[in-house]
Amino acid sequence: METNCSNLMPLSSDFAEKERSICIFGTGDFGRSLGFKLLQCGFSVIYGSRNPNSATLLLPKGVQALSHTEAAEKSSVILLAVHRDHYSFLTKITDVLEGKILVDVSNNLKINQYSESNAEYLAQTVPGAKVVKAFNTVSAWALQTGTLDASRQVFVCSDDREAKGTVIDIVCAMGLSPQDQGSLVAAKDIENYPLQLFPMWRLPMYVCAGLTVFVFLYCFLTDVIYSAVKEGKDISFRISISIPNKVFPIVSLLLLGLTYLPGVIAAILQLYRGTKYRRFPDWLDRWMLCRKQLGLVALSYAFLHAIYTLVIPIRYYVRYRTSNSIITQIRNNDTSAFVNMYAWRTDSYIAMGILGFFFYVLLGITSLPSVSNAINWREFRFVQSKLGYLTLLLCTGHALIFGWDRFMYFSRFRWYLPPAYTLSLVVPCIVLILKLILITPCIDKRITQIRQGWEKSSKVQTGTKFANGDFTMECNI
Amino acid sequence: METNCSNLMPLSSDFAEKERSICIFGTGDFGRSLGFKLLQCGFSVIYGSRNPNSATLLLPKGVQALSHTEAAEKSSVILLAVHRDHYSFLTKITDVLEGKILVDVSNNLKINQYSESNAEYLAQTVPGAKVVKAFNTVSAWALQTGTLDASRQVFVCSDDREAKGTVIDIVCAMGLSPQDQGSLVAAKDIENYPLQLFPMWRLPMYVCAGLTVFVFLYCFLTDVIYSAVKEGKDISFRISISIPNKVFPIVSLLLLGLTYLPGVIAAILQLYRGTKYRRFPDWLDRWMLCRKQLGLVALSYAFLHAIYTLVIPIRYYVRYRTSNSIITQIRNNDTSAFVNMYAWRTDSYIAMGILGFFFYVLLGITSLPSVSNAINWREFRFVQSKLGYLTLLLCTGHALIFGWDRFMYFSRFRWYLPPAYTLSLVVPCIVLILKLILITPCIDKRITQIRQGWEKSSKVQTGTKFANGDFTMECNI
Amino acid sequence: METNCSNLMPLSSDFAEKERSICIFGTGDFGRSLGFKLLQCGFSVIYGSRNPNSATLLLPKGVQALSHTEAAEKSSVILLAVHRDHYSFLTKITDVLEGKILVDVSNNLKINQYSESNAEYLAQTVPGAKVVKAFNTVSAWALQTGTLDASRQVFVCSDDREAKGTVIDIVCAMGLSPQDQGSLVAAKDIENYPLQLFPMWRLPMYVCAGLTVFVFLYCFLTDVIYSAVKEGKDISFRISISIPNKVFPIVSLLLLGLTYLPGVIAAILQLYRGTKYRRFPDWLDRWMLCRKQLGLVALSYAFLHAIYTLVIPIRYYVRYRTSNSIITQIRNNDTSAFVNMYAWRTDSYIAMGILGFFFYVLLGITSLPSVSNAINWREFRFVQSKLGYLTLLLCTGHALIFGWDRFMYFSRFRWYLPPAYTLSLVVPCIVLILKLILITPCIDKRITQIRQGWEKSSKVQTGTKFANGDFTMECNI
The missing domain is CATH 3.40.50.720 (NAD(P)-binding Rossmann-like Domain)
Structure with missing residues (x-):
């Protein structure tokens, strides 16, 4: 509520003078x-x-x-x-x-x-x-x-x-x-x-900055420097849009993978230990506590990737190349045929990217304090876990179909370096495979038991405890 | 506020030991x-x-x-x-x-x-x-x-x-x-x-899912299957972008109409009954309570529509068609003339769509809990009602100008089915027409009276009441 | 929390009947x-x-x-x-x-x-x-x-x-x-x-409306009317997209400049007076209080500019012009060469625009009540001041590189009026230059002193005060 304390005179109410x-x-x-x-x-x-x-x-x-x-x-x-x-x-x-x-x-x-x-x-x-x-x-x-x-x-x-x-x-x-x-x-x-100055954001920002610099140098090397050395072409103008538009999606997907990796590691650790009552190692604790920030940094990179992609047809370079290719076709009297398969592929990865981005934005909105306060724990888990993995799946699929079979053509590798997009795929694929294993019914059941308080070592006692009237509240998982 | 309860030792303050x-x-x-x-x-x-x-x-x-x-x-x-x-x-x-x-x-x-x-x-x-x-x-x-x-x-x-x-x-x-x-x-x-698991979202999600499936099948039938049967062309790749980009706007506009329809029905019901002191039928009550969610689902579809539209020029299919049409023009030595009217029409519906989307996003932002808590009832009504109807008007105009006169060419109907966009227009047009009638001065005045407590049956008594010192607070409409 | 007071019967608890x-x-x-x-x-x-x-x-x-x-x-x-x-x-x-x-x-x-x-x-x-x-x-x-x-x-x-x-x-x-x-x-x-009906928004809205009308008329004059009068061409269709897409960015940048101008003026005033304990003039006070709203209006215009720009390649007019230029090139057997410099320039201003918009959106998100409540004063100052000036810098750079040297070709001025984009640059450039002067170490040190309570006139007394045990809390700047 906006208050207007414009009154500069002290109020002189006789009553409760000392109070005022x-x-x-x-x-x-x-x-x-x-x-x-x-x-x-x-x-x-x-x-x-x-x-x-x-x-x-x-x-x-x-x-x-x-x-x-x-x-x-x-x-x-x-x-x-x-x-x-x-x-x-x-x-x-x-x-x-x-x-x-x-x-x-x-x-x-x-x-x-x-x-x-x-x-x-x-x-x-x-x-x-x-x-x-x-x-x-x-x-x-x-x-x-x-x-x-x-x-x-x-x-x-x-x-x-x-x-x-x-x-x-x-x-x-x-x-x-x-x-x-x-x-x-x-x-x-x-x-x-x-x-405090954003204490929770420091680690994610450092990770993000490090990855960004690394991927940028990788792309700069295989793109600009490779062209300059091998083909003698100056394509340095790609630094402003083309290369960032490789860096942003790669780092974004990497970070998204890193957001979901600690949850998977924690589940494996609990399975292995057979209890939830032992603390995680410190590095895992710290990592888990900054997942939200990691995810939001990844979202902001995805946002930048989206806009950088949407401006593609406006760019002079792209317009030039398009008109040049048409002119070449006509001069050579050569018409390229429409490839149905190619249309399917490109449309699919674009559609997956859009849907992934959409769910990503949804996740971002639910992490606004006022929204996450308005939903209960069950709803939050539904959004962050179900929608989160759906987002990861869509974005990984987007990258996979975008890359298609390029990672296999070693002949086209530049200086033996695989195409940049492959960098982004390792972590998300590991997370998705591990998650797939964890949600198989038998393993999932065991994790659920552990998270409800079951312990490998005290099976019998827990049984007694139930009979004793002290009850594990199953709704409070 | 982030709290750091890192201290694992119990505090041993002598004072208030029992309290702690x-x-x-x-x-x-x-x-x-x-x-x-x-x-x-x-x-x-x-x-x-x-x-x-x-x-x-x-x-x-x-x-x-x-x-x-x-x-x-x-x-x-x-x-x-x-x-x-x-x-x-x-x-x-x-x-x-x-x-x-x-x-x-x-x-x-x-x-x-x-x-x-x-x-x-x-x-x-x-x-x-x-x-x-x-x-x-x-x-x-x-x-x-x-x-x-x-x-x-x-x-x-x-x-x-x-x-x-x-x-x-x-x-x-x-x-x-x-x-x-x-x-x-x-x-x-x-x-x-x-x-609870999103109890207020269930009905809107079901409605949305039902409409989405129906419109998708409609478009699939008139697009892909029609082409396959009548022209023997395989345009199944349209499933990933072209058809969703018909489904999303159609369902979005339908849902936006459905968001404002119950308010109009309620006003008519109150006019007919001549009082606001009788409960609405249950179905109307339930419908009115999920308007916010309906609107937000519609907004998310509008968001998807916006991105699906913006990627159009990036798509292989579109780029192929464009270059093909240029090549054909040159080979046939035939130049299409610039049609001023067509430029007006296309630019107008795009501009209306953008403005509609903009106000839509504004509505979405004001429905965030922290924003809607920071504004008072008068401001909320202004935003949701005035801006809401402006949005509906702009989006309906967007669809009308986009469709133009296509709905009249029965000859071009596929299997007697009108173009898909007409599906989206019925509900919003009804709402807008009814609203237009309701805001005519004479009817508007009566509704305002009713909402301030006036009752058809107790006209005289209300008059007395005023004189009695019991006062309808007109600011509290 | 959603509450369901569906129970219509009064509760009849004997206990505390009067309370209920x-x-x-x-x-x-x-x-x-x-x-x-x-x-x-x-x-x-x-x-x-x-x-x-x-x-x-x-x-x-x-x-x-x-x-x-x-x-x-x-x-x-x-x-x-x-x-x-x-x-x-x-x-x-x-x-x-x-x-x-x-x-x-x-x-x-x-x-x-x-x-x-x-x-x-x-x-x-x-x-x-x-x-x-x-x-x-x-x-x-x-x-x-x-x-x-x-x-x-x-x-x-x-x-x-x-x-x-x-x-x-x-x-x-x-x-x-x-x-x-x-x-x-x-x-x-x-x-x-x-x-209240958005009391804090009134002034920013009036300013924004005034500027919008002025810039629109300016563009309408130099674009549509100039073309009609001088070249006899009807390009009135530009009213729906081309001209708004000039008006929105110009007004947005102007408003962004006006958002940061009062802070700079206040700092100069304090420097000149040598104290922070005198009230600012009323107009400055009012201006400073509506900075947030000014910034948000500017952001909404930037949002509109972004979408209006992204739809460019979809527009009939643009597509017509593109295909026309290709056809002309072929017919004249004339191929334009790729200009590396031009690619650099266009890509740079697009990239700056995108990054500026990105930081702008970040600023907008941190001004949501729930987000700004979750951060402390130091963090808020960091975001609003550091990120704010970065945004202003990027957006001004975007406009400068977009305009390039056009403002110097008086011969191409229409009716002696400079191109519209120059209108937007005056205020932001003044703000940036003044800010640059204010953050030079010697001046910055003095301002910091003043904001910590130092006064030109009472230098000696303040010295005594410190010794006295009454301490300026430096953390509370």
């Missing part, structure tokens, strides 16, 4: 920005400072600046916009802070900088206060300019539910959207959150 | 998975079991296994991971459960399997406990592997608000996102939720 | 719709009316109609579906309303119609009641038909947290999704919300 006045310790940038925004939204703001007189000069108009003790007495809510290193000064005024709501808004400079979160450290320093963690994910710059597109979310956590409620109400009144994160244990995650 | 220890009844798969996850997130976990000694073997390391009574005494929160059929054993230990928070995590095997929800049944069985429904939408498999993309949402409901708050805090601490669903009455829906 | 019965004052359309829905969801509904007997005729079956006082006594929750002008009648029954939860569901006819919100006015009228604002964003029509796609969200606010909790539970039980908006101060925004 908020104390801020710290007159640094973030403290001032918070005060500015609170003032705009109708709160009266009191700053606590060591030098109230000099501080006033810096502060937004309409606020009071008092000593820490005086300021704290005027409000039941104190926002602590002070660096963690200076929390110790609070120990001198613990008696004023007794029972007050103390809001820790601090961030650190590095992820996991301290062993305990700033908010938990604050709670230990001032045990009498009700410590709430909030506002650290909001940007001072955004608070002042009002451009709050991405940073409306304010994560709030506290061990005191009443205090948390009060802070949540303040967050609402400021036009921000509070996110209750539970008890103060969550503070560590909340403090780490604003320091 | 959680008891689980049931050592089945889901009970064990919950315990595993809770342990990871810093809780201490105590299992309650009939045979604590044998149970220990199965449980994650670091947990305690005690008898039910002993375990319950150690914690104020008890997760009940036991099948509904075995709830009766709780009646023997009601005194220990008095005042405890009892969390029902169970699911059923079928939708509406029992008359009352498991959680309500539990509340009747142990009246002294504060029953909370939670965790049933999370998958055991996902809890263990940490791949929680789709299943982060935990629906929580309870009649005791304090108990609900405690469970919500636990859910947060586990890195899941709690969804407050109100009082325990909601438990039934929450228990049905994970059993 | 809800009183509605007002038998107008919205009051009746609410009662209908509550009844469906298992509540028992009692209407309060001046003329209970005559009112009954209008009401849904299964409800009671009593006098206001009698009705209020039967329930602890009263929904007030009465117009604000009639709130005064409540003063006569304040004693019955003492301590009751009074839910204001009203809307106004205009934004900011009254100085205080209806709910705050109600709280003043009946000081003894716990006033909650809710349900005003839901549509009566949607409540009755059950088509609640867009209007599931119910904004709830109140100064009484317990009362708010009760109403939130009722909202949940009705299958709607409550949104806690904090204290009663939020009521004003909540009441304005349903009256």
Whole structure:
């Protein structure tokens, strides 16, 4: 909801005056920005400072600046916009802070900088206060300019539910959207959150970049350099469209294969171990956790491949070649016959590519947070597993029929290198073959049992357990 | 927010020790998975079991296994991971459960399997406990592997608000996102939720599949079989692209018509009845509730139609035909003249198609949950109704201008069957004509009155009502 | 979550009977719709009316109609579906309303119609009641038909947290999704919300419409009218595709430039003022607040440009021209040579266009509410700023290379007007040059200082402040 806190005057409702006045310790940038925004939204703001007189000069108009003790007495809510290193000064005024709501808004400079979160450290320093963690994910710059597109979310956590409620109400009144994160244990995650820069995307991006560079060089070598060396032709203009349009589909299919490979490996590992209660090796865990990102990178490459393909007939080079071939046919009085088989083949791989891309886009849409939140686990598994494998099958088929029998003509290999498209096919084919084996009824049944809690070593005991009244909830697979 | 519960050691904060220890009844798969996850997130976990000694073997390391009574005494929160059929054993230990928070995590095997929800049944069985429904939408498999993309949402409901708050805090601490669903009455829906498999999509998918098969056979008959029988030509390769590219647009336009038809029927029914306070017939209700899904299926077919159309110039068949026609022209020394009219017509239907598709995509984007939640009812009505009819108009125009006068040349009909595109036009044209009638001022005014609460039979009374101070809120149409 | 409130019978749980019965004052359309829905969801509904007997005729079956006082006594929750002008009648029954939860569901006819919100006015009228604002964003029509796609969200606010909790539970039980908006101060925004019709989109749409009309007329003049006047040729068919495909990219690039211009102006202004603590001029503020919308309009035009470009080879006019040029070449026995340079140039601008469009779509996806909520401020800034300028750079390069040296051939200008594409380049080039200057290390350092709270005038004081323990949180830029 868009809120218009255009009212710059503090509201003067006699009732609940103390509720509407908020104390801020710290007159640094973030403290001032918070005060500015609170003032705009109708709160009266009191700053606590060591030098109230000099501080006033810096502060937004309409606020009071008092000593820490005086300021704290005027409000039941104190926002602590002070660096963690200076929390110790609070120990001198613990008696004023007794029972007050103390809001820790601090961030650190590095992820996991301290062993305990700033908010938990604050709670230990001032045990009498009700410590709430909030506002650290909001940007001072955004608070002042009002451009709050991405940073409306304010994560709030506290061990005191009443205090948390009060802070949540303040967050609402400021036009921000509070996110209750539970008890103060969550503070560590909340403090780490604003320091992250796409942590889940890093590995997939590196893999993708590496593959892209490799495949590009491969294509550049067999295309441009081969032509220049062997035929003395300069076809360097192919760098801008023709070669990318080989790189994108190859890397995309590879990545799609890599998205489904860890699931297959995990299933084999569970089959081999005969239990699901042992952790996977770390590399497999990390790989499984970034499958979504791998898939989305692959989708973006598939999208680029689609557009690069659709512009083919617009390109000067292609138009030139087409008209040249027609002119040559006429000059030589030679008409090529229509080959039904060839029409079938080309139309098939185009159709498979389109359908594959379509299901791929569907998968991408269901991985949007709001869509994946609106479907349940059963539906998600249906989409990601069934539709995912269908996509992989269609895209692999697309590449196979596109390539047809070219990979067999060693005579046409350039410098003994097979055509580039073959690079993309190894991983997806392995995944599809392994998956085919895994869904044969006998193996599938065993995997299902394992995922429902069955264990090779404790067969008898599980049997007893059922009789005991403790039940494996089969719906919760 | 990504949470990193990498800390496997239980936190040992002296303060609130009991708060941080959680008891689980049931050592089945889901009970064990919950315990595993809770342990990871810093809780201490105590299992309650009939045979604590044998149970220990199965449980994650670091947990305690005690008898039910002993375990319950150690914690104020008890997760009940036991099948509904075995709830009766709780009646023997009601005194220990008095005042405890009892969390029902169970699911059923079928939708509406029992008359009352498991959680309500539990509340009747142990009246002294504060029953909370939670965790049933999370998958055991996902809890263990940490791949929680789709299943982060935990629906929580309870009649005791304090108990609900405690469970919500636990859910947060586990890195899941709690969804407050109100009082325990909601438990039934929450228990049905994970059993659903796209219930709203079923009808639209059946309709779509039926239409697709019918139109495909129609096109196959008039295209491929007709050619084979009458002209002896094998054009079966058209199955992969040419025929789908007839089927997709035809079915898409039909479905788009069917999306807007029920709204028109409902308006006519209300006009006829003179009131909005009578329920629609069941079939109309069901139809109206799946309009969004119908529209999205139609959009996906339109998307496929767009790509199938854009690949046309890449296809071997098309390129062959083009070069063939040029060669023929030259050999016959015959140049076709540029027909301005034809350029107008083809460009127009292409432009209408593109604009129609564009608005269609816009409609699709606004139906994403996060987008439709960010707009209010007035804006939603504007988009879905105004833009929706504009889309229908543009797409129908696209088909009409594409078809032009072909439907009138009976001589060119194949086996007396009209060209396939005419199939798609009947429903949209009916909808558009009816809509045109409905938006004529006099009829529109009456419908608006009815939708604001006016009733044919109670004209006088409504008049009185207004004077009475009970007011129809006209903004809430 | 889909809820199925198909149960039409009121639930008869002895326990908490009063909790489950809800009183509605007002038998107008919205009051009746609410009662209908509550009844469906298992509540028992009692209407309060001046003329209970005559009112009954209008009401849904299964409800009671009593006098206001009698009705209020039967329930602890009263929904007030009465117009604000009639709130005064409540003063006569304040004693019955003492301590009751009074839910204001009203809307106004205009934004900011009254100085205080209806709910705050109600709280003043009946000081003894716990006033909650809710349900005003839901549509009566949607409540009755059950088509609640867009209007599931119910904004709830109140100064009484317990009362708010009760109403939130009722909202949940009705299958709607409550949104806690904090204290009663939020009521004003909540009441304005349903009256808005895309307020943030208005300015961008006007700008876009103005530019579209201007560029269209410019192209129409230099294309169609110039041809008609000077060459006597009728190329009016170009109106449907060729000219739009000039208008869309030109306006899109212009708008993209206008999206990034205010940020650059703001940075220069801050540099010049030497502080970030002074408000921007109003026009700049408004401009900055609608950047997202400007960017999305530009994206939609870029999307249209992409499709209009991809259909080029399908168009009759283009196909005619192609075959004509081939025929002419053959007849004149004249073969045009392949120009490597030209292949490079055309392929480059196509590739830049595709990549620019790709990043543009990425930007669009990250501005979906659910995606931008899932990323933190640092990530958002990375995407919108880094990727945004990359997009602008690629699109400007696309236009520059497309245009090449055409803007220099004054002889080929039509009526002294430069080619249309030059129109689009001025703004983006200015933005890019200014940005280039702003990111030079010395200037960038100063801007960063300013945005962290540094002020030209208070250099010394800030130095003291640091020593004082009040710290600028640098992570919160």
